[in-house]
Amino acid sequence: MKAVIVAGGKAPNKDLFLCEIEDADYLIAADSGVNVFYKYNVEPNVILGDFDSAKHEAINSFKEVEIVKFKPEKDFTDSELAFKNAIEHGADEIVLLGCTGTRLDHTVANIGLLKRALDLNIKAIIKDENNCIFLVSKGVELQGSHGQTISFQAFGESVRNFYIADAKYPLYDYNLQFGDGRTVSNEFIDKSIKIDFSAGIVMVIYSND
Missing domain, CATH: 2.60.120.320 (Thiamin pyrophosphokinase, thiamin-binding domain)
Incomplete structure (x- = not known):
């Protein structure tokens, strides 16, 4: 099962986003990743995070979608929570979008998720318009x-x-x-x-x- 996570880093462009979700079985909006789904009028399966950067208009537009809210003071990044959610729903392939950008600390942590996927024998890749990264x-x-x-x-x-x-x-x-x-x-x-x-x-x- 292929899961696509859109996190709150540099937003994927329309071509990359639509290409990756075309054959996906499960779509996760992690915090401000929901803004991407809202922009391109695509409904995710779940919206999760502490919502410190997501647009309320975007969250509220998806009336029938599961919303899982966490406190800002937590031990996991929103990307990691999305990664855990994908695994819980049986994903054996995970594409991570919006997981690179200006925050190098988040980018490094997201690369760490690739190692966790490798240990679980799950195919995982980070993609943006300029890079594809996997282990x-x-x-x-x-x-x-x-x-x-x-x-x-x-x-x-x-x-x-x-x-x-x-x-x-x-x-x-x-x-x-x-x-x-x-x-x-x-x-x-x-x-x-x-x-x-x-x-x-x-x-x-x-x-x-």
């Missing part, structure tokens, strides 16, 4: 178009014996550390790139300007 714990073949930019970072501990094949800049038997610039801004030269490693977790970032 992998084993070798994969990645799809893309010629010249498309892709970067890799170690998530947490170092990634052992990391290699990149069929990319513009191949790499072999490399111990990848977080913040390493060597794996930033690689490019597709064909339709796929292969990566593999013996230990660790890799953060994959498709990006464009």
Whole structure:
């Protein structure tokens, strides 16, 4: 089951929003994420959060939608509450929109949700107009178009014996550390790139300007 969460960071544009909800089974508006649903006249399945930034007009427009309100003084971000809600409703795929933006602290916490999803064997990805971010714990073949930019970072501990094949800049038997610039801004030269490693977790970032 695919769930789409729209949180209160940088709002997704119309094309991205409509593309992701088209085949979704469950839609969650996290706090001011409800403003996006209101703007594009799409009804979510649930609206949740402390509503410190959501427009009351947007919340009140959805008369038949479940609304779950939390106190501002809580131990979880609105995105995390939405993530928990998606899992409780059986999601095995979660797309996180509105989870990047000006608040770097929230962005980092939202990337942490990707790790939680990985541990639960749930496919999860953060998307905005410029980036797609997800984590992998084993070798994969990645799809893309010629010249498309892709970067890799170690998530947490170092990634052992990391290699990149069929990319513009191949790499072999490399111990990848977080913040390493060597794996930033690689490019597709064909339709796929292969990566593999013996230990660790890799953060994959498709990006464009």
